[in-house]
Amino acid sequence: MRHPLELSPFACTRDWIMSAPLLLRRPQLPAYYTCTSCLVRLSRWRGSVRAKSTAAGATAKPFTLPSKPARTRFAPSPTGYLHLGSLRTALFNYLLAKATGGQFLLRIEDTDQKRTVADAETRLYRDLRWAGLQWDEGPEAGGPYGPYRQSERSQLYQEHAHKLLENGHAYRCFCSSERLNALAQQRHKMGMATDYDRTCAGIPKEEADDRAAKGESHVVRLRVPEQYPAYKDLVYGAFKPLKRRGHVVETAYEDPILLKSDGLPTYHLANVVDDHHMKITHVIRGSEWMPSTPKHIAMYNAFGWTPPQFAHVGLLVDEQGNKLSKRNFDTDITAFQEMEIFPETLTNFAALLGWSHQEKSDIMNLEDLVKNFSLKFTKGNTTVTFGKLHFLQRKHAALRAKAGGEPLMDMVQNVVNLLTGPESTYKSGDLGVLQGDSLLLDEYVQKVIQADPENYTNANEWVYRNAFMFQLLRHPESVTSADGVPQQVKALRDVKEWNRDELNTKIKEIIDARPEGRAGAKDVYHYLRKALTDKDDGMRIYDIMMILGREESLARLGADS
Numbered sequence: 001m002r003h004p005l006e007l008s009p010f011a012c013t014r015d016w017i018m019s020a021p022l023l024l025r026r027p028q029l030p031a032y033y034t035c036t037s038c039l040v041r042l043s044r045w046r047g048s049v050r051a052k053s054t055a056a057g058a059t060a061k062p063f064t065l066p067s068k069p070a071r072t073r074f075a076p077s078p079t080g081y082l083h084l085g086s087l088r089t090a091l092f093n094y095l096l097a098k099a100t101g102g103q104f105l106l107r108i109e110d111t112d113q114k115r116t117v118a119d120a121e122t123r124l125y126r127d128l129r130w131a132g133l134q135w136d137e138g139p140e141a142g143g144p145y146g147p148y149r150q151s152e153r154s155q156l157y158q159e160h161a162h163k164l165l166e167n168g169h170a171y172r173c174f175c176s177s178e179r180l181n182a183l184a185q186q187r188h189k190m191g192m193a194t195d196y197d198r199t200c201a202g203i204p205k206e207e208a209d210d211r212a213a214k215g216e217s218h219v220v221r222l223r224v225p226e227q228y229p230a231y232k233d234l235v236y237g238a239f240k241p242l243k244r245r246g247h248v249v250e251t252a253y254e255d256p257i258l259l260k261s262d263g264l265p266t267y268h269l270a271n272v273v274d275d276h277h278m279k280i281t282h283v284i285r286g287s288e289w290m291p292s293t294p295k296h297i298a299m300y301n302a303f304g305w306t307p308p309q310f311a312h313v314g315l316l317v318d319e320q321g322n323k324l325s326k327r328n329f330d331t332d333i334t335a336f337q338e339m340e341i342f343p344e345t346l347t348n349f350a351a352l353l354g355w356s357h358q359e360k361s362d363i364m365n366l367e368d369l370v371k372n373f374s375l376k377f378t379k380g381n382t383t384v385t386f387g388k389l390h391f392l393q394r395k396h397a398a399l400r401a402k403a404g405g406e407p408l409m410d411m412v413q414n415v416v417n418l419l420t421g422p423e424s425t426y427k428s429g430d431l432g433v434l435q436g437d438s439l440l441l442d443e444y445v446q447k448v449i450q451a452d453p454e455n456y457t458n459a460n461e462w463v464y465r466n467a468f469m470f471q472l473l474r475h476p477e478s479v480t481s482a483d484g485v486p487q488q489v490k491a492l493r494d495v496k497e498w499n500r501d502e503l504n505t506k507i508k509e510i511i512d513a514r515p516e517g518r519a520g521a522k523d524v525y526h527y528l529r530k531a532l533t534d535k536d537d538g539m540r541i542y543d544i545m546m547i548l549g550r551e552e553s554l555a556r557l558g559a560d561s
Contacts, residue, residue: 106138401453480558
């Protein structure tokens with residue numbers, strides 16, 4: 001029989017209320033329902049918000065990195081796939097570790113077996129590696145502090161829960177679901193927080209141990225202090241929780257559950273025990289975990305341990321201020337892969353969501369991000385718009401085209417697959433003519449990509465934009481034999497050496513020979529572009545003519561006879 005209060009890390013919506021002062025003031029936080037008891041707590045906070053915010057700002061330190069190597073971790077649950085928000089969390093922890101010469105750990109928090117997705121763990125490994133975030137310790141990598149799956153560490157959690165029972169910082173709770181539900185309803189009607197009343201905290205330890213030994217269903221709760229300890233957040237500064245205040249009649253205590261009735265740990269216990277034993281020095285995580293941090297620090301104190309340093313980064317929200325979800329683009333990483341977004345594009349994009357730097361350009365690969373990383377995170381939530389993603393994709397495409405090698409060949413292969421696939425509308429005969437006898441198709445495609453890399457977002461959109469390079473283009477004689485520019489540009493057939501310099505010289509001669517002279521140059525270039533591409537804009541004219549070659553270029557101008 002499972003205990004009625006085997007809850008997620010969030011006991012109620014009051015967790016949002018207990019966030020840091022600066023978060024309380026930001027209007028873009030999701031509009032979660034707030035019960036009456038939470039409103040009471042909120043009113044207690046408001047009096048100190050401004051003073052605390054000012055104090056935090058006044059004592060803020062530079063966003064410098066720690067002087068010693070940092071040990072960080074990414075600890076996902078395999079109840080779903082890696083998405084943009086969780087990738088950003090992993091990335092920030094990876095960057096901090098690598099920027100300080102430390103270690104980045106991967107830990108699988110798989111204690112919620114009922115919600116585990118069968119292939120989530122395998123996909124997680126694949127997606128992290130695709131993004132370049134290889135872990136130093138963890139599953140498939142090993143390490144001195146394993147095992148790195150929480151389901152394989154149950155005995156350790158039970159031992160530490162019993163240590164807290166022994167030193168008086170925890171107690172067994174035998175309350176039934178009926179009693180707890182009735183208590184919560186009563187307190188809610190009174191406008192109070194629906195916390196526990198510590199009925200079981202007064203049970204003598206010997207009696208509680210005896211009842212547990214006889215198999216009576218129970219959980220283990222942390223006995224929280226009268227006032228949570230203060231701590232310093234690396235983003236928000238000093239955080240000093242208010243002293244707990246009781247009702248005139250009733251008293252309530254948060255006392256989170258540490259061990260569930262089936263013996264498995266809650267997030268609170270497992271998180272603290274694992275971070276301590278794995279020697280984690282810094283934790284970067286989303287601001288939704290700020291309400292849990294005082295509980296965790298209280299637990300560290302109960303064990304007599306030094307807690308890691310915490311940095312809470314804002315949530316990712318859409319333009320309406322709603323937290324990102326599957327409905328508004330917080331899709332799993334596979335979706336970005338299917339869109340052919342480059343790994344370096346996505347990590348670049350994710351890093352800029354809530355982090356700032358001193359560089360002149362936002363364009364950074366993973367190595368650049370490590371080099372330029374600091375703890376300069378944005379306070380409050382970050383609005384995600386995807387125009388930046390496409391901008392970064394084009395910039396990284398240009399870098400790939402310039403550098404060459406395997407990343408460029410991945411782009412080439414995607415285009416070749418599109419051109420030659422079973423659903424392709426491009427004719428193999430046309431492609432054969434265009435690539436000529438001296439080039440293979442992938443070599444031809446590479447030349448085209450390198451001529452127009454900054455307009456590459458994915459193979460489909462790029463091929464559509466440059467379709468004229470992959471199909472034969474002919475115009476009626478009424479167009480190519482018209483008076484004026486169409487007749488004048490046929491002089492290009494006189495070019496002996498088909499190279500950029502010769503073409504440039506000949507086109508200038510054509511322009512200078514016209515009555516308009518240089519003033520009419522745009523008319524010549526416009527006609528050349530239209531005749532060669534059937535478009536009004538696109539890649540550079542000379543690049544087009546060089547890639548198409550003499551025969552195809554003159555054929556499009558009607559000058560091949």
